[in-house]
Amino acid sequence: MKNAQCKKCLNKFYEKEIYTIQQFQYREEPSYKWSMRFFEKLGINEWDSLCEKCMLFYSKESDKKWKESKI
Numbered sequence: 380m381k382n383a384q385c386k387k388c389l390n391k392f393y394e395k396e397i398y399t400i401q402q403f404q405y406r407e408e409p410s411y412k413w414s415m416r417f418f419e420k421l422g423i424n425e426w427d428s429l430c431e432k433c434m435l436f437y438s439k440e441s442d443k444k445w446k447e448s449k450i
């Protein structure tokens with residue numbers, strides 16, 4: 380049963396396919412602290428569920444913003 384819901388696109392998907400921003404802990408940069416602040420502004424916390432597509436989107440988006448912030 381698809382009983383997980385993506386915080387961003389609101390699509391339903393399987394629970395085993397849930398992504399959370401906690402996976403950014405393993406990203407070398409930006410730091411997880413920076414990522415948390417970035418997502419906080421978007422209203423997303425560590426326990427919010429995201430689908431794979433939106434996770435990928437945010438991964439790229441945060442990376443872009445991080446690079447812009449360093450200029």
Ligand SMILES: [Zn+2]
Pocket residue numbers: 385386387388389390429430431432433434
């Ligand atoms: Zn989504």
